[in-house]
Amino acid sequence: MLSFDQVRDMLVSSDAESCERLRRAADDARKTCVGDEVHIRGLLEISNHCRRDCMYCGLRRGNKKVPRYRMSDEEIIDVAARLADSGIKTAVIQSGEDPALNIVRVCRLVERIKSSFDIAVTLSLGEYSREDYASMRSAGADRYLLRHETSDENLYAALHPDSSLANRLKCLEWIKDAGLQTGAGMMIGLPGQTIDSIANDILYLKSFGVHMAGIGPFIPDPDTPLGNAAAGDFDLAMRTLAVARLTMPHLLIPATTATGVLRHGGRARALQFGANVIMVNATPDSFRELYKIYPNKDRDEPYSEDPFKSARDMILSEGRIVSEGYGHSPIIFGTRNE
Ligand code: 5AD
Numbered sequence: 001m002l003s004f005d006q007v008r009d010m011l012v013s014s015d016a017e018s019c020e021r022l023r024r025a026a027d028d029a030r031k032t033c034v035g036d037e038v039h040i041r042g043l044l045e046i047s048n049h050c051r052r053d054c055m056y057c058g059l060r061r062g063n064k065k066v067p068r069y070r071m072s073d074e075e076i077i078d079v080a081a082r083l084a085d086s087g088i089k090t091a092v093i094q095s096g097e098d099p100a101l102n103i104v105r106v107c108r109l110v111e112r113i114k115s116s117f118d119i120a121v122t123l124s125l126g127e128y129s130r131e132d133y134a135s136m137r138s139a140g141a142d143r144y145l146l147r148h149e150t151s152d153e154n155l156y157a158a159l160h161p162d163s164s165l166a167n168r169l170k171c172l173e174w175i176k177d178a179g180l181q182t183g184a185g186m187m188i189g190l191p192g193q194t195i196d197s198i199a200n201d202i203l204y205l206k207s208f209g210v211h212m213a214g215i216g217p218f219i220p221d222p223d224t225p226l227g228n229a230a231a232g233d234f235d236l237a238m239r240t241l242a243v244a245r246l247t248m249p250h251l252l253i254p255a256t257t258a259t260g261v262l263r264h265g266g267r268a269r270a271l272q273f274g275a276n277v278i279m280v281n282a283t284p285d286s287f288r289e290l291y292k293i294y295p296n297k298d299r300d301e302p303y304s305e306d307p308f309k310s311a312r313d314m315i316l317s318e319g320r321i322v323s324e325g326y327g328h329s330p331i332i333f334g335t336r337n338e
Contacts, residue, residue, distance in 0.1 A: 026242035026274035033249035039327025042083040042282040045291040050096030058221040084117035097126035107139035114140035143181035183212030189232020211329035216258030219294040245274025
């Protein structure tokens, strides 16, 4: 197991030669342990209402500039049907922390989707109770994403005026205990974040035993208190992906939207640094531009009329294979190559 110092050293070595060596090592580990397949997920952002006031996020309740929307169950089912029809094997259903998404409604929705379509369901709806996560699993949900955002307690407190790192980590335990494939992760380049704290993030992901990790650069949103802060460093985000892959070779690692927003070609680059998942935005156009976590979030990259086709093209042009399976965690399903 890599030590804190080893992880830290890989993150700080920013010269081109060290980066390329790290990239190659991560790419080899990726190929050996999870192969060339890249899993495409359809991302559906069902509501931008949020009861939280996170300092970095454009959906924070204090942002009065963004018009709020909520998709109806029928609208959500329609998108799930379209995804399943076009051979997409996972729907990622994401939302702000919307009180209207009570557990009864969430479970009903998951049950409807799972009984109607051949599709895995990933939920990403924020913090709930232990009992609620267990109910989501019983309703048929397969996975749950809840980034821990940062493992630095002081930084966490400064960025999240109405929640705590302790509760966040408790939620992650509950999610895992419920039998959901569990995803955490963090932003890179948050104001006040140090390399040590990113090294600790990676060691946290490892010791917790996550199945998935979403790692992307921080992008300042002008409608938040951090609007004037600098964006995260793209190369540091890439090195973090690589170190995550080396530390946890069987992980599902998305080439996050934020990497593509920060830099043109960013998601293809992420695939070279250990990523093996792409999330494609399937939110209906009328809502998409309102789910503004950060600027240009709605402009999926590479942008085209058919973003699923561009994702497939990108995967192929990287010499990789478009997965036709569900893309479940090999850790849970016991299918890992050693
Ligand atoms: N820049 C980059 N990522 C962000 N997120 C929220 N706000 C920003 C931002 N300004 C990330 C958080 C959250 C995920 C859905 O989006 O990590 O968990």
